Amino acid sequence: MSDPRTIFEVSQEGRRAFTSPETDVPERPLEELIPAALLRDEPARLPEVAEPEIVRHYVRLSNRNFHLDEGFYPLGSCTMKHNPKLHERVAALPGNSRLHPLQDPKRAQGALELMWRLQGSLAEIAGLPHVSLQPSAGSHGELAGVLLTRAYHEDRGERRHKVLTPDTAHGTNPATVTMAGYDLVKLASNQEGGIDLDDLRAKADEDVACLMLTNPNTLGLFDPNIEEIARIVHDVGATLYYDGANLNAIVGVCRPGDMGFDIVHFNLHKTFTQPHGGGGPGAGPIAVSDRIEPYLPRPQVVRRAPQNGGEPTFDLDHDRPKSIGRLRGFQGNYGVFVRSYAYIRSLGAEGLREMSETAVLNANYLLARLREKGVAEYLPVAYDRLCMHEFVLSGAPMKRDLKIKTLDLAKRLLDHGVHPPTVYFPLLVDEALLIEPTETETKETLDSFADTVAEVLREAREDPTIAQTAPHTTPVRRLDEAAAAKRPVIRQPL
Amino acid sequence: MSDPRTIFEVSQEGRRAFTSPETDVPERPLEELIPAALLRDEPARLPEVAEPEIVRHYVRLSNRNFHLDEGFYPLGSCTMKHNPKLHERVAALPGNSRLHPLQDPKRAQGALELMWRLQGSLAEIAGLPHVSLQPSAGSHGELAGVLLTRAYHEDRGERRHKVLTPDTAHGTNPATVTMAGYDLVKLASNQEGGIDLDDLRAKADEDVACLMLTNPNTLGLFDPNIEEIARIVHDVGATLYYDGANLNAIVGVCRPGDMGFDIVHFNLHKTFTQPHGGGGPGAGPIAVSDRIEPYLPRPQVVRRAPQNGGEPTFDLDHDRPKSIGRLRGFQGNYGVFVRSYAYIRSLGAEGLREMSETAVLNANYLLARLREKGVAEYLPVAYDRLCMHEFVLSGAPMKRDLKIKTLDLAKRLLDHGVHPPTVYFPLLVDEALLIEPTETETKETLDSFADTVAEVLREAREDPTIAQTAPHTTPVRRLDEAAAAKRPVIRQPL
Amino acid sequence: MSRYTSVTDSDRAAMLDAIGVDSVEALFADIPEGVRLGRALDLPPGAAEQEVFAELRRLAARNVSADDEVSFLGGGMYDHYVPALVDSIVQRSEFLTPYTPYQPEISQGGLQVMFEYQTAMSELTGLPVSNASVYEGPSAVAAAGYMAKLHNGRRRFVVSEGVHPHSRETLETTAAGWGAEIVTVALRDGATDAAALAEAIDEDTSAVFLQQPNFLGAVEDLTALSAPGREAGAVVVCACDPIALGILRPPGECGVDVAVGEGQPLGNRLDFGGPSFGFFCAGEAFLRKMPGRIAGETRDVDGKRGFVLTLQTREQHIRRERATSNICTAQALNALAGVIYMSWLGRRGLVELGELLARRTAYARETLAGLPGVSLAHERPVVREFALTLDAPVAAVVERCAAEGVNPGLPLGEDGLLVALTEQRSRADIDRLADVLGRAVAAERTGVATEVPA
Amino acid sequence: MSRYTSVTDSDRAAMLDAIGVDSVEALFADIPEGVRLGRALDLPPGAAEQEVFAELRRLAARNVSADDEVSFLGGGMYDHYVPALVDSIVQRSEFLTPYTPYQPEISQGGLQVMFEYQTAMSELTGLPVSNASVYEGPSAVAAAGYMAKLHNGRRRFVVSEGVHPHSRETLETTAAGWGAEIVTVALRDGATDAAALAEAIDEDTSAVFLQQPNFLGAVEDLTALSAPGREAGAVVVCACDPIALGILRPPGECGVDVAVGEGQPLGNRLDFGGPSFGFFCAGEAFLRKMPGRIAGETRDVDGKRGFVLTLQTREQHIRRERATSNICTAQALNALAGVIYMSWLGRRGLVELGELLARRTAYARETLAGLPGVSLAHERPVVREFALTLDAPVAAVVERCAAEGVNPGLPLGEDGLLVALTEQRSRADIDRLADVLGRAVAAERTGVATEVPA
């Protein structure tokens, strides 16, 4: 495939796809309406292209993406499960897609009821009574959670400046801690990949505002000491925050609220199958306990008791004096709520539990299958236990014995038409590969992935250079990321 | 790419994508409702696959198609112009897509008005006053046209058994003649690629019912003798039929009715940009003169004068005693009508003429450009004149001097990511290539096509085997069509 | 320049220069003065995308669609739920925009889809040969008539009155071309009169035409009805509701030679009657006489599996006037929707759907027949559609129901009503119909002088 | 097994066997008894696709969308026409379903889109650096505040009252995290009071926040308003309506350091407020402090052009607590819609659209201001939105208009109304608004005791 041109390079002066509606009002010169000094001298140099070439340009570009509807996508921590096509249909209903966010709640009852029902479902799933749908993604939920913690403590006249996160934490956790104005304190992991309780006891003091945890954690392991952890954290008056990115492992089996978490965020674009869109949109609703509720973001979707025997009505409650305030404009990513609500309605209580059970079954089967194929010799599992919905392999022996790094393996997998697992995360595992198959994959797909990994290792035994120089069949091959960062070219010169 | 499996090979017993709505009525055993003798013993062996794998299967299959949104598609006689995305949106409006064909006309006024307006637009474009939208494609329109001719003559007590078609005619013309119970008489072409008038005069007698013509014809040439041809045909009392497949050359410039044609079919999936869908759907409305009108298919969409000063209403008129009757169920391919109507509204009178002018400009430019590139030496134009919207090259010199056939050139073009022109048609040109760029292509695209053809010829001079064994980069290479026809495997053994 | 063309003024100048003419006019020199239009077309000016969309929205809003009322309309097309995955796949440019697969190497997607479709239809009908689609139902019946004529050269068609009126009329229209005689056999108690049918068949009979279930919804005894035709060497043709074939004995097991029908119920939208697709299946004997395209499996030069259009005697081929049919562009995209839908239903889903329909239909039939002034037009077994006789003028009754947002079905003559169900009509909808229809019939029956709502 | 999973009973048996456990239960052994749910979730049972669709259709039907009334609502999101090609491209699985492009070799489509988007936004704002999107408008303003803090370490924000209330509140919420002080500067005659602004700015001021056009629709003199902030070493941030930037002097030419805003008007649906995208552009000085993703051009080992995510200090990287932001999943698909829309409008279309809006808005403003009981809240120049003062309670007036199918705009306080236009509101629509609003105001003004329709 030849180097693709950008839409700006396709552009030819004078072409256009847009036809303006006729000017049905007086054609006054613009300068009469707006002082010339405030007007542009030159039009913005947007592309000039007719519809057929715009379509071809983006269709061709689209074919340079690997995607979930094309093949296996076991990207750990991202829960790349199938996105039901029904969800796009319901999100596109004019009553949803054409509804203005500032429409009077009286005339948006369907949307508010859907949000209210979704809040209820998420509360039941989290085991925590109160939900705000506002955050736009997981990290936004994290920020909300830490700001809620701050509001909670300040309301009690407490000043705390530390937040704890384990060394297995996802990068957004520490970043959130800093953004929210706290000092980060890292916790060590124990032999089993869980929190080192002694380290926790040592660090948990009155200055600690919160412990942010993922459970199962980013190793795909459920921390069996969770009750003790909660006890320790609560004893020092801190909050326990649940990073919901891994919720897909436990829905209907156990609930963060029952584990003692005070605040939970959901990634609707993971567990509840909002398509990822190549980097968003998503949504990161939060569920909280009673003591945190007063501080939830404004506005809240509420149900008002039926007036004079009629139907109950739904409204936006802005009157929340202790609220941390808004985290964004309007009511959140409603289009995402529609999809996730449709998903919860489609699966129901039983289906949701089956979803998690199958996710865990698929992960453990794939792990076993890889072992069968003798992969373990070069890619041992980091923690030799049953895993939950994902597991971590270490590429250290492979690097030592076969001279191919985890990165090389990943790039070689591209030539086999599968998306590589998450690589070099979590940080505490050397040459880590984080593998999450999800519940929507078939046994055949898992088998063939295991065969492919085994095949790449076999090939490397014979000739490591093939993997070292992979990929070979992709639209472009390894790219010079260093140069890109050193001399950034981040827009087209026109 | 490995051999793709069929959906039946993907199937695994017990899997499913369908969830049945609950049975909300008594669950009576089927045998109570329908005698067992009339029931199936075994379920039909349809595939058993969950949604994620159905989606992947067909998405992957789709990527084994070349398509118009991917690249240049100069398939002569097929008018592969851009399909505006707006048309899919309007066709999908529930008021259109969810309208039952047997809805009472009173409650389908919007649909009937749209059809009535489309009839009017097509009548104006054809220069013939009466239109029936019923035929499902061009050949269906041809059949209608010949049956109308029969009805017209029989109504006048005439029995005629011959239909004339030129040797340049598309295969559907002769096939139609036979299906309609007529004997085919072929007309020779003259030096300029038009009808040989002497041959026509010789063959035009009282037994001739109709002359079927395409103008511009399949050589892309406009027959300047059209008025004389019409005179000859009408003098013997025959009808003159216009195969509208090439209408894209002349819209707004001249009209079949004004040339003397009695009956015209349109290919809405060509001139009026209904997407081809890999072999349909299309629509083949017909326009006719006053003397043919009484015989038009039933029902006709009509407008009824406003009752008591109200709006005019639209209706289906079944009361047409002389009608040839139905050609199909219901009212025709309405979804196609919606798209074509949107297209006519988008372009308007001026835009439609510009459409044809640009189609002709693009064709002549591409022809000139190929000449410039020295292609003419091996691929001379069959008739060295200005062409209309398409033109024919002969691969005879190329075959003789470079040892590559038209088929080889076509197959080699596949490796360059363009769709080949129509090959070996029309039949009277040796090693024919029929090239139709359409108006929606850019000058750059035409230039690069010319370069590509020149490059293939250059390559063939050095090494003809490359083209002879092409394609090399497609999902499959040349296929054994003979074996397929000799030992047909036309369904999967289960 | 429209929004779909790209020739700028400077492009045009350069292009004319390359061609060697000085104006676009000059390119049309071959067109005689006498036939030139010499004026602009009398059509409205072009409009912006949003304006065209707005106009079409206004028009569409003036139709009462299956979204706007509780509809029991059937009679050949049925309001089944079309799963979202069908739309999302069918709308892909890769399937939506290519032409008929003339270049198999770059058309494997479409060709394999045809092969899968043919397999599924062959399973459904119990016949070994399926083509890749014809236009739609009634013209498929007519095409079967033409194939019968090619097969046995006879010119006499015996047609059951249970065959859809549109199919019978279409058969007549096209048969007129080669002057075939058509004999219609009446129904008895809602089903084809077997004795009368046998009566009507003779050794000049080219084909016998049946429908399963028939136009009044009755399940026919195909095995019994096929026998006389086969003995007389006639081709036995049966038009079928593909959904009903999910539970009914397939025509191929009943002595039927050719099974055709309207494919719309298989994952296609109503679209006010089209585009949908017609299916066309037959026995081995007809392999080389089939109309339309057929995809076949083969190998490429490297031995790789692939698919091609095969058994073609059409279009750009020699002996063109000897083609077995003139059909060229058919309904590939609609057949694609059909095979996706069948994969979605799956082996068990197809049966579950048929059973659900049969049960809800039985419930509806009993409920409605229990209404005063409403009786069954026949008591034959049915799958998803049945006919009623009203003791009131059906037109007026329908208007009353429509005024309450219910479309009770298709009027048959003065007092008949054809009621159809799909899985989208719940028991609650049926009860609603019973209530509305009951009151409508009562009002019209007792002839109370109430204004019929327009 | 749901319709989205494929593990049959025999699959499960084989899989458990390979794992070496005898039940799925066993896989959850690590979960302590004490925290197990031990019951089914209290949620309704699952439903068929058609049932879920029907339920969501019922809910959606209870909203009054921009399809159901003539709406002049704006205030941050605007009802522009979204061309069909945007939907058809954005809905392609290739764009809809991949994750963030962590593997550039198989993500060139998405990465090049980001690069094109960054170029277009840079053109629109007149600033050299754009990221690939943030969540939406108001949180983009807050993100700019955090970047300013990283840039100059100061903790004081001076905010014009012309900045959207949602943006100001979001800024406060997040600034609370690092304890910044926020000073609000009032408007004078509808625009930011330049003198008061200069007043409020001191050497501790980290950033100055403006909006163009401001919340009341007035076009601000950015050049004048930026000066004092720049002199004081503060970061000048301006939230912009991207459509207005088609004709207004770009912030980058007015001394603005950071231009952010709500991207919805660029080809994104209303969606009751999201998902859309926020844009974030800045001067070179901020290149390495930008939040979110940025795509950069580079070459592969064969020298082929390609694109990668660059300048990342986020997520799976070291020094994570030093990240310039925590944003991870952003709004890539919405930004894609944005760049497709901008390509569709094109260089000239963007200007034509801006001019059409300015002219229709001028017409609407004059027409409405001419109504008895209606006056202009300010007389500043506007592009597509303007504020009115009513001599009547706005809430009641809006209800009256709604009853006639017109949404006159966003109520401001007791008697203010913010009216917004898009190219979808024709002169006829404006005249309709004038008629309906005029009567509504008259009725409420003279306080006639007519029932306010609910």
Ligand SMILES: Cc1ncc(COP(=O)(O)O)c(C=O)c1O
């Ligand atoms: C463990 C974990 N936490 C947090 C996040 C951040 O979520 P988002 O990308 O929705 O902001 C992710 C996403 O990758 C994650 O995997």
Ligand SMILES: Cc1ncc(COP(=O)(O)O)c(C=O)c1O
């Ligand atoms: C010249 C000509 N006539 C007739 C036809 C038949 O039209 P359709 O395929 O719509 O039946 C075609 C289509 O290829 C054609 O090119």
